[in-house]
Structure formats: structure tokens, C-alpha cells
Amino acid sequence: MSHAVLRGIANKAQIYLDGILETLLLSKHENDINISLSEILLHCMNANRSGIFMINGSTNEYISNEEILKMAIPIARALITKGYSGKHVMVILRNDQYMAAVYYGLIFSGAIPILIDPNSTDYEFTHFNALIGPKIIFCEQKKVADITEILGKCINKPEIVVADCNAINKFTENVSSNIDKFRITHVNVEIPVLMLPTSGSTGLPKAAILSHGALIAQLPTLWTHHSRFPRPTNIAMLVSTAQWMTHTSLMLACPVYQTTLLMTPTPNIDCLLKMIRQHKPTWALLGPTFANTLATAASTDDLASLETVLTTGAKPGPDIMKSLKRKLPQNVNLCNGYGTTETHGFITIPDKDTPFESNGKILNIFEYKLCNESGEEVGQNEHGQLYLRSELCMLQGYYKNIKAYEECLSNDGWWKTGDIFYQNNDGTMFFVERQKFWFKYLNYQISPEELEAVIGSVAGVKECVVVETDKGPAAGVVKQPNYDISENDINNIVNSTLSEYKRLRGGIAFVTSLPRTHSGKLHRADCRSYINKVLGCLE
Known part of the structure; x- marks a missing residue:
């Protein structure tokens, strides 16, 4: 059995990785059986130095593994020399070769980066600077002034290094640039x-x-259903920025499996379409919002090179998937995967025959069960929260937040995902909703997502959120431009579709926008405060 399998048999991607691990073990002392991620990455990039690591979609530069190593290894040496191994480092960078060099340099050095959204707010930056206490920050030039100003008000004042050619050369000027002699x-x-x-x-x-x-x-x-190794696909498009788990998944898996990354520091739709037309990716991982944008803006010719399109991040509507499917080649594998940061990546990767509405089967690196609110396992085709267990890839914890970590564990040590699924007779999983967003009204459980789906079906609703108030469920609604929607329009469909206790007794607030997190998701806690405040002003 493969090292990475808890249930069933190993797939070809796992067997390929086993071969890499065996090669690394043969190069070690007899009693040393530990292999780190750093060693795997360094070995694979060295073994394929002439291979194209990435294409910068903005500049059209092709960057080889050797070129990345020639930047990353001096960064690693400088970090080690400066005593940053094992220390916390903050990274606030967009997708280009300098981000990649810093990323691998940190991993090779043993420093521990916290990867922050380049568009993070001052509040979010201040929060993580205080929480993590980084010794150094890698950022782009245009962020330096803002970061310096914020740090002037903070207790922790890390060193700031700009991630461009000149600054990196200065940071590494006193260390060797020889990449052959570097060891993890x-x-x-x-x-x-x-x-x-x-x-x-x-x-x-x-x-x-x-x-x-x-x-x-x-x-x-990522390559669970592929059969050609190495290089299961030619060019994988990286759209997400460094704070996303999907970014790390691609940054780690692609060099190991000799797949070229296609990325750009300017991920607006016009730049992305130009990049796709010129460089013709064969594989893409998309969030629902970008999947929707691409389905609208791209032509069939634009997307003709794609062989696999994996959506993730939230449940996409069936209309989005159907619209995207019409633009894609006939034999493309368009599927909706499911994963979390807490599991270090994906939990399901659907195969080509999986219907849009399903997330596929749980990967063989997890044990799993679906449980009701009492923690009792439910049967097939019954709704239950997904519980996971794995000695391989579960979260170590949240930094300085033991309470939040323990709240996610059952009494017998299973990880509670907070997500409701059901599985059919052959074990295929179907996402239903997020239990962690539920709240109670008159001792009934209210699912905001259920109400939001109904409200969102009203013509002219751009987006909406349902929150808890003292009077019952309430809604915040953003209208589409040039639409005139009334409270009656929304109440009528909710009252005629859902049970009586789910009615919007807390009221409806029409707003221009809704609070979001650093990753673009609705910030439920802030939405609750905001909508309660707006409704209180309307009374």
C-alpha cells in the first residue's frame, strides 16, 4: 500500500510519488527514514532543471526550474545565515517569479511563512502582525509605504524586504549562489x-x-484521475493568490509532477483571457465567481485547450456549470471538488463521469462518516455533517488558538468540517450546506444558505445574506442595477416556499454591498452586525 493511502488502493499519482520517496530514501543514511516536503521539492526541481517551472502571463517570460532555484536557494541561505530558520515570516506578494522564489526559499530554509492576501486591509495586516509576530516581511514595492506606516503604530516591527530583482540581490549578496551544494x-x-x-x-x-x-x-x-506521469497535464493555470489553500496545492504539486504553472500578478478578466489565448493552459482550478465570469466573457475558442476544469471554494450554481460546459471542449472534465485548509487541500476530486451537482467520492487518504447533531452516524441518502479522520493530513492546530481547534473536534477525535452532505448508494458525496452558519429561532434550526438560495432566485437580486436578529431571520439584499425590488417580492417567495418559522421576521435591508473576508467570502459575523444596525436605524 502507498504511504499516502488509508482506504482502498493507491492511484497512479500516489504510486509515482512513492517512486520519488524511494529514490530519496536510498540517498539517506540507513536509519534516517524521514523525508521532508523541502527535500522532495528540491530533488524534483533539480532533477528537471531545464523544465519550464512557470510562465508569467503578464510578461510572457518562461522561467525554468533552474532559474527559480538560482533565486530561491540564495534566499534560503540568507534566511538561514540571518537566523530566520524556524522563525515566522510574512509574505504579501502577487503571482510572479519573485513570489515563487521567495516561497521556495522560505520552505528550503525552514522559516515558517504566513501567506497574506495582497489586497488585505490594514485591519487584517495589523491582526496577523500582532498574532504571528513575523521577523521579516516580503512584499512588493507599492506596499512598502503602507506597511511602514502601519508598523509605526505596532509593537512588532519586522524587517521589510521588497521582492524584486534588485532587492533580492541585495538581500542575498553575502551568500553563495551555488545551487549544486545546497542541502536541506x-x-x-x-x-x-x-x-x-x-x-x-x-x-x-x-x-x-x-x-x-x-x-x-x-x-x-490534484492528479487523482490522471494516468500519465510525470507531467499529468502540460500547463496548469494558477488564478488564486497566496493566501488560498489552492495556491499552495498548485505551487507544491506542479514542480513535483513536472507540470508548468501559468500565472499572472494582474488577474483581471481581460489579462486572464489574453493569457489563456496565448499560452493555452490544459488544466485550471477556478472559484465559482471566476468560473461564472469566464463562462460569460470567454469564447469557445478561448477555452479550447482545456482538458480539466476543477471548481472549488463554494458550491457553484447549476446554471454556472452548464454555461461553462457549453464554452468548453466536448470531452473536458468539468467538476466541482471540495477541500479545506484544515485538511491541507482536497477531500474530494470528482472524476469525469461525476454529475455537476456532486463532489465525487472522499479521497483514500481520509476515513470519514456523516453524523447528525447528536454525533450519531447517519445512513446513505441521509443528511449529516462530514466528519474526517486521517493520520496523514489533518491540521496541527490554529496558531495561539487552541480553543478554536478543539471546538472542531468530536469527543472521539474526529474533525468536524461544519459542512452537511449526503452520500448515495455508491459513496458519491453531495454538498448540502454549511452547518456552522446555522442559528436557532424558536428552537428551530435556521439555515441561512437555504433562505439565501430562495431569496437569490428573485429577479434583480445580485447577492444576499441571511442573519440572526432578536426578532428572527433577517436579510440583507444587494439589488442588480436598474431593478426595482420590494420587500413584498422577497417575502412572497420566502413565505410560499419555506416553512412558517423561516419567514424573515427580522426584516429586509436593501444595501449597496456586504462585508467580505480577505478571501472574498461573506464575512458572516460582520454581516450580522451590519444588517442588525441598518434594520435598527430603519425602525
């Missing part, structure tokens, strides 16, 4: 590799601690 010294698979911010949709953002061993177990998952 930290090999404990249980130690942290990096930290990612969680969405903070129901409270302050947390920092999830990700480990070597868990990220190694997730390396094959």
Missing part, C-alpha cells in the same frame, strides 16, 4: 511548513498551521 537540514515531517489565514467568516481570521507530512500526503490529489 530540517527533515522532521511533523514540524510546520507554513501558515495560511482561514476565512474568518464567523469571527477573526485564524492562522492554520500546515505540516510537511500532511502536505506530502496531499501532493498526488
Whole structure:
């Protein structure tokens, strides 16, 4: 059985990784059986130095693995020399070769980066600077003035390094540039590799601690249903920025499996379409919002090179999937996967025959069950919260937040995802809603997402959120331009569709926008405060 399998048999992607691990083990001392993620990445990039690591979609530069190593290894040496191994580092960068060099340099050095959204607010930056206490910040030039000003009011004042050619050369000027003699010294698979911010949709953002061993177990998952190795696909398009788990999944898996990354620091739709037309990616991972935008803006010719399109991040509507399917080649694998930061990546990757409304089967690196509110396992075709267990790839914890971590564990040690699914007779999973967003009214459980789906079906509703108030459920609604929607329009459909206790007794607030997290999701806690305040002013 493969090292990364808990149930069933290994797939070809896992078997390929086993071969890499065996090669690395043969190069070690007899009693040393630990292999770190850093060693795997360095080995694979060295073994394929002439291979194209990435294409910068903005500049059209082709960057080889050797060129990335020539930047990353001096960064690693400089970090080690300066005593940053094992210390926290903050990264606020967009997608280009300098971001990649910093990313791998940090991993090679043993420093522990926290990867922050380049568009993060002052509040979010201040929060993570205080929480993590980074010793150094890598950022782009245009962020320096803002960061310096904020740090002037903070207790923790890290060193700031701009991630461009000149600044990196200065940062590494006193260390060797020889890439042949560099060796990884930290090999404990249980130690942290990096930290990612969680969405903070129901409270302050947390920092999830990700480990070597868990990220190694997730390396094959993107290629679960592929059969050609190495290079299961030619060019994978990276759209997400560094704070997303999907970004780390691609940054780690692509060099190991010799797949070229296509990325750009300016991910607006016009730049992305130009990039797609010129460089013709074969594989793409999209969030629902961008999937919708692409389905609207792209032509069939634009998307003709794609062989696999994996959506994730939230449940896309069937209309989005159908619209995107019409633009894609006939034999493309268009599917909706499911994963979390807490599992270091994906939990399901659907195969080509999986229907749009399903997320596929749970990957073989997890044990799982679906449970009711009492923690009792439910049967097939019954709704239940997804519980996961894995000695391979579960979260180590949230940094300085033991309480939040323990709240997600059952009494017998299962990870409670907070997501409701059901599975059919062959074990295929169907996402229903997020239980962690539920609230009670008159002792009834209210699902905001259920109400939001009904409200969202009203013509002219651009987006909406349902929140808890003292009087019952309430809604915040953003209208589409040039639409005239009344409270009666919304109440009529809710009252005629859902049970009596789900009616919007707390009221309806028409607003221009809704609060969001750093990752673009609705910030549920802030939405609740905002809508309650607006409705209070209307009384």
C-alpha cells in the first residue's frame, strides 16, 4: 500500500510519488527514514532543471526550474545565515517569479511563512502582525509605504524586504549562489511548513498551521484521475493568490509532477483571457465567481485547450456549470471538488463521469462518516455533517488558538468540517450546506444558505445574506442595477416556499454591498452586525 493511502488502493499519482520517496530514501543514511516536503521539492526541481517551472502571463517570460532555484536557494541561505530558520515570516506578494522564489526559499530554509492576501486591509495586516509576530516581511514595492506606516503604530516591527530583482540581490549578496551544494537540514515531517489565514467568516481570521507530512500526503490529489506521469497535464493555470489553500496545492504539486504553472500578478478578466489565448493552459482550478465570469466573457475558442476544469471554494450554481460546459471542449472534465485548509487541500476530486451537482467520492487518504447533531452516524441518502479522520493530513492546530481547534473536534477525535452532505448508494458525496452558519429561532434550526438560495432566485437580486436578529431571520439584499425590488417580492417567495418559522421576521435591508473576508467570502459575523444596525436605524 502507498504511504499516502488509508482506504482502498493507491492511484497512479500516489504510486509515482512513492517512486520519488524511494529514490530519496536510498540517498539517506540507513536509519534516517524521514523525508521532508523541502527535500522532495528540491530533488524534483533539480532533477528537471531545464523544465519550464512557470510562465508569467503578464510578461510572457518562461522561467525554468533552474532559474527559480538560482533565486530561491540564495534566499534560503540568507534566511538561514540571518537566523530566520524556524522563525515566522510574512509574505504579501502577487503571482510572479519573485513570489515563487521567495516561497521556495522560505520552505528550503525552514522559516515558517504566513501567506497574506495582497489586497488585505490594514485591519487584517495589523491582526496577523500582532498574532504571528513575523521577523521579516516580503512584499512588493507599492506596499512598502503602507506597511511602514502601519508598523509605526505596532509593537512588532519586522524587517521589510521588497521582492524584486534588485532587492533580492541585495538581500542575498553575502551568500553563495551555488545551487549544486545546497542541502536541506530540517527533515522532521511533523514540524510546520507554513501558515495560511482561514476565512474568518464567523469571527477573526485564524492562522492554520500546515505540516510537511500532511502536505506530502496531499501532493498526488490534484492528479487523482490522471494516468500519465510525470507531467499529468502540460500547463496548469494558477488564478488564486497566496493566501488560498489552492495556491499552495498548485505551487507544491506542479514542480513535483513536472507540470508548468501559468500565472499572472494582474488577474483581471481581460489579462486572464489574453493569457489563456496565448499560452493555452490544459488544466485550471477556478472559484465559482471566476468560473461564472469566464463562462460569460470567454469564447469557445478561448477555452479550447482545456482538458480539466476543477471548481472549488463554494458550491457553484447549476446554471454556472452548464454555461461553462457549453464554452468548453466536448470531452473536458468539468467538476466541482471540495477541500479545506484544515485538511491541507482536497477531500474530494470528482472524476469525469461525476454529475455537476456532486463532489465525487472522499479521497483514500481520509476515513470519514456523516453524523447528525447528536454525533450519531447517519445512513446513505441521509443528511449529516462530514466528519474526517486521517493520520496523514489533518491540521496541527490554529496558531495561539487552541480553543478554536478543539471546538472542531468530536469527543472521539474526529474533525468536524461544519459542512452537511449526503452520500448515495455508491459513496458519491453531495454538498448540502454549511452547518456552522446555522442559528436557532424558536428552537428551530435556521439555515441561512437555504433562505439565501430562495431569496437569490428573485429577479434583480445580485447577492444576499441571511442573519440572526432578536426578532428572527433577517436579510440583507444587494439589488442588480436598474431593478426595482420590494420587500413584498422577497417575502412572497420566502413565505410560499419555506416553512412558517423561516419567514424573515427580522426584516429586509436593501444595501449597496456586504462585508467580505480577505478571501472574498461573506464575512458572516460582520454581516450580522451590519444588517442588525441598518434594520435598527430603519425602525
